[in-house]
Every structure is written in C-alpha cells, then in structure tokens.
Amino acid sequence: MLLRTAISRPEKFSMYWKETMRQMDDIGVGSIIIVSIIAIFIGAVTAVQFAYQLDGTLVPRWYIGYIVRDSTIIELAPTISCLVLAGKVGSNIAAEIGGMRQKEHIDAMEIMGVNTASYLILPKVIAGLVMIPILVCMAAFISILGGYLSSVVGGLITHEEYLRGLRSFFSDHNVVMMVIKSLVFAFILTTVSAYQGYYVKGGSIELGQASTQAVVYSDILILLADYVIALLLTQ
Amino acid sequence: MIRAVDIRKSFGETEVLKGISMTFEKGKTNLIIGRSGAGKTVLLKLLVGLMEPTQGEIWYGNDNFSEMEKKQRRAIRMEVGMLFQGSALFDSMTVEENVRFPLDMFTNMTRKEKQKQVDYCLERVELVGANKKFPSETSGGMQKRVGIARSIVLNPKYLFCDEPNSGLDPKTALLIDELIKRITYENEMTTIINTHDMNSVMEIGDNIALLYLGELAWQGNKSEVLDSDNELLQDFIFASPFLQRLRDAALQNTK
Numbered sequence: 139m140l141l142r143t144a145i146s147r148p149e150k151f152s153m154y155w156k157e158t159m160r161q162m163d164d165i166g167v168g169s170i171i172i173v174s175i176i177a178i179f180i181g182a183v184t185a186v187q188f189a190y191q192l193d194g195t196l197v198p199r200w201y202i203g204y205i206v207r208d209s210t211i212i213e214l215a216p217t218i219s220c221l222v223l224a225g226k227v228g229s230n231i232a233a234e235i236g237g238m239r240q241k242e243h244i245d246a247m248e249i250m251g252v253n254t255a256s257y258l259i260l261p262k263v264i265a266g267l268v269m270i271p272i273l274v275c276m277a278a279f280i281s282i283l284g285g286y287l288s289s290v291v292g293g294l295i296t297h298e299e300y301l302r303g304l305r306s307f308f309s310d311h312n313v314v315m316m317v318i319k320s321l322v323f324a325f326i327l328t329t330v331s332a333y334q335g336y337y338v339k340g341g342s343i344e345l346g347q348a349s350t351q352a353v354v355y356s357d358i359l360i361l362l363a364d365y366v367i368a369l370l371l372t373q
Numbered sequence: 374m375i376r377a378v379d380i381r382k383s384f385g386e387t388e389v390l391k392g393i394s395m396t397f398e399k400g401k402t403n404l405i406i407g408r409s410g411a412g413k414t415v416l417l418k419l420l421v422g423l424m425e426p427t428q429g430e431i432w433y434g435n436d437n438f439s440e441m442e443k444k445q446r447r448a449i450r451m452e453v454g455m456l457f458q459g460s461a462l463f464d465s466m467t468v469e470e471n472v473r474f475p476l477d478m479f480t481n482m483t484r485k486e487k488q489k490q491v492d493y494c495l496e497r498v499e500l501v502g503a504n505k506k507f508p509s510e511t512s513g514g515m516q517k518r519v520g521i522a523r524s525i526v527l528n529p530k531y532l533f534c535d536e537p538n539s540g541l542d543p544k545t546a547l548l549i550d551e552l553i554k555r556i557t558y559e560n561e562m563t564t565i566i567n568t569h570d571m572n573s574v575m576e577i578g579d580n581i582a583l584l585y586l587g588e589l590a591w592q593g594n595k596s597e598v599l600d601s602d603n604e605l606l607q608d609f610i611f612a613s614p615f616l617q618r619l620r621d622a623a624l625q626n627t628k
Contacts, residue, residue, distance in 0.1 A: 249454075251447040
C-alpha cells in the first residue's frame with residue numbers, strides 16, 4: 139500500500155527531480171569507494187583461490203580469467219555489492235526517513251499537503267534503480283581488474299593467459315542477468331529500507347532497530363531473489 | 374471557523390477523548406489547555422487530520438473534513454499552517470529554504486516572487502538576516518519563529534500551534550505569543566493553540582477550552598478565568614502557591 143501511495147503523480151516535478159539528483163549523489167557517488175574496495179578484493183581472492191584449486195589438475199590455467207569474469211558478472215558483483223549496499227544505503231535510508239518521522243518532519247510535510255510517501259520514497263527508489271546497476275557494472279569491471287592484479291602481477295599466470303580466459307566463452311546473457319539482478323536488488327533494498335523507516339515508532343532504540351531490520355530483511359530478500367533469478371534465467 | 378462535533382478517540386481499550394464538541398472561531402486565538410495526558414495533542418492531531426477519530430466529525434467552514442477523500446484533504450491542507458512543538462524544521466535546509474519549501478512545492482511563483490514572500494515572512498517574525506543560517510545554528514526561539522514563518526508563507530486560513538512556548542524562556546515565550554496573536558488578527562486566521570503555559574492563557578486566550586481526562590471541563594475567555602469557580606480550572610491555572618497568591622491579590626484589587 140505504501141508503494142502504491144509512493145508511486146503517484148508528483149506535486150511539483152522540479153522538487154522531485156532535485157531530490158532524485160540528491161539521492162543519486164548519496165547512493166551512487168557516495169558508494170563508489172566502498173564498492174570499489176570490495177570489488178577489487180573479490181576479484182583478487184577469486185583468482186588466487188581458483189589458481190589454488192587448479193593446482194595439479196589438467197584444467198588449463200588460463201581458465202582463471204574466464205572463471206573470474208563469469209563468477210564476478212553472474213554472482214559476485216551484483217550480490218556482494220548489493221548486500222554491502224543494503225548495509226550502507228539501506229540503513230541510511232531507514233535512519234533518514236525514520237529520523238524525519240521522529241522529529242515530526244513527515245507530519246509537517248503531511249500538513250502542508252505533501253504526499254510524503256511519494257516525496258520521500260520515490261526519489262530514493264528511482265536513484266537506486268539508476269545508480270545501483272551502474273555501481274554493479276563498475277564493481278564487475280574492478281573485480282576483473284582485481285583478478286588480473288592478483289594473478290598476473292602476483293605471478294600466477296601471464297598477461298596473455300589472463301586475457302585469453304577473459305575472452306573465452308563469453309555470453310552476453312550473463313551481463314543481462316547481472317543487470318536484472320542489480321535492478322531487482324536495488325528495488326528490494328530501497329523499498330524495504332524506506333518502509334522500515336517510514337513506519338518507525340518510538341525513540342532512538344526503535345530507530346536503531348528499524349535500521350537493523352532494514353539491512354537484515356533486505357539481505358534475506360536479496361539472497362532469496364538471487365536464487366529465484368538464478369533458477370529462472372539459467373534454465 | 375473549525376468545528377469539532379462529538380469527537381471520540383480510543384487507543385485499544387483506552388478512550389483518550391470522550392465526546393468533545395467545540396467551535397474554534399475565525400480571527401481569534403483559540404487555546405486548548407490541560408494537564409499532560411488530558412488529550413490536547415491528540416485533539417490537535419485529529420483536527421489537522423494526522424489521526425482519525427473513532428467517532429465524530431470535524432468541519433472546516435462548511436466542509437466536512439472527516440468525510441473528505443485524501444485529495445480533497447490535501448487541498449484543505451494548503452490552507453493550513455502548523456507550528457510544531459519541536460519546530461520540525463528540515464535540518465538539511467537553511468532558514469530561507471525551510472520557509473520557501475511550501476512555495477517551491479505548491480506554487481508556480483518565479484524565483485523573485487518567492488524570495489519576496491520569504492523575506493516578507495521572515496520580516497514579520499523579526500528574523501531578517503538569518504536567511505542563510507541552518508536550524509542547528511539558531512536558538513530555540515529563532516527556530517519557533519522560523520516555524521511560524523514557514524507556516525504562514527502560503528497565507529493559510531488556519532494556524533495550529535502545538536506547545537509554541539515549550540522550552541523557551543518567559544521573555545521569548547511572550548514574544549512568540551505576541552507574534553501569533555498579531556498574525557492571527559492581521560490575517561483573520563482561525564488559530565488553535567495547544568498549550569499549558571499560563572502566561573499564554575492570560576495574554577492571548579480569546580477562547581479557552583480546558584480538557585480534563587479527555588473531556589471538556591471548561592470553556593471561556595481570559596477575562597473569565599479569574600472569576601470562574603470551576604475547581605479544575607483554578608487548580609490547573611493557579612497550580613502553585615505563588616500563582617494562588619497573585620490571583621488572590623488580583624481579586625482583592627478588583628473588589
């Protein structure tokens with residue numbers, strides 16, 4: 139019901155646009171560093187561990203590039219990035235909206251005639267749907283770079299071997315899957331967190347609980363959605 | 374004018390308001406007073422539509438607010454200003470942006486027109502020069518004045534004030550009272566003030582309603598307070614021995 143109220147005609151398009159831009163900056167630009175750090179280590183660790191598993195087997199070592207690329211694109215970049223973003227962005231959304239509820243900012247807007255569900259939630263959802271897929275694509279790229287650094291610079295395989303792996307068996311369906319996952323996860327983490335914040339009651343303890351619940355519920359739903367998407371798109 | 378007709382409100386088994394009927398007159402300061410837990414804030418929230426009554430009706434002029442659709446209520450709310458107990462100023466916005474927010478959201482005024490209206494409202498609350506300050510950089514009294522400026526920026530017909538003097542020193546509280554009174558008279562607004570500040574009662578109480586345990590215990594105006602023999606009112610207004618001595622002295626002088 140909250141979502142239905144949120145998705146309605148804006149009172150003033152320019153105000154919603156301004157708020158959406160602010161949220162894009164918060165959610166997108168504000169998350170670049172954390173997503174980059176996580177992505178580079180995901181790629182690096184995947185490459186090192188796969189090299190360890192290949193040791194003494196007949197599987198060619200250039201498969202490292204292929205495995206890093208596909209595991210990153212299909213699973214690690216969208217899922218790990220969004221789990222982390224649920225912690226960073228989700229808790230922030232819940233705390234921001236919940237704080238506004240407690241300080242009577244939402245009541246003040248309601249009395250002015252503002253559709254608060256729409257003004258406070260819709261820009262966050264749109265900003266998440268636009269920025270999170272971009273962050274996930276960036277994470278995938280940086281992960282592959284991390285894999286390169288750990289395997290090539292680390293001396294596990296050569297530059298040519300890694301590139302050969304990267305260029306082998308490429309399926310653009312995997313990229314589509316990554317984008318679909320990131321869109322679904324973005325929707326989950328923004329709406330669940332906004333809901334938790336919007337209906338917060340009580341004081342600072344309840345606000346903290348709402349923020350925690352936003353992260354926990356978002357994480358569980360993201361993992362569940364990950365499974366369902368994997369089932370549907372890999373048939 | 375706003376009318377409350379047989380308003381009841383329950384939370385679970387607890388009935389907080391037990392059939393309140395009263396009229397809030399246009400161009401006057403209508404005060405709702407009472408001890409903590411008497412139901413003042415609940416009544417105010419029902420009047421502005423932040424809560425729904427369990428029973429009863431609220432009328433804005435000739436319009437039944439209780440039966441309105443959400444869209445119709447939004448239209449009415451454009452005519453409502455409210456000053457919150459904690460001011461409810463948006464932390465991320467400056468004083469000027471806070472006051473301009475309703476104009477940005479609901480009008481198609483040019484930037485210049487908006488600025489003129491914002492400056493006019495800030496001038497009325499005597500806050501010239503504070504435009505670029507953030508709420509955190511202003512005192513409690515200034516925040517209340519910004520709250521008043523924001524609530525009158527759309528020239529509302531109705532002004533609601535929830536504990537406008539709470540947390541303020543007596544001198545600043547008087548200034549806020551004076552300001553609300555002046556704006557009410559000049560703009561011919563229906564102003565409803567929820568307070569337990571006795572200075573406000575005696576200074577600006579055109580109409581006063583005392584709530585006691587969710588019921589209307591007394592109604593009158595500031596000049597009737599001293600003469601009233603309503604025990605609940607006397608206990609509430611002149612709660613301390615100091616105030617009781619002042620009342621007795623005042624009564625002695627009038628005799």
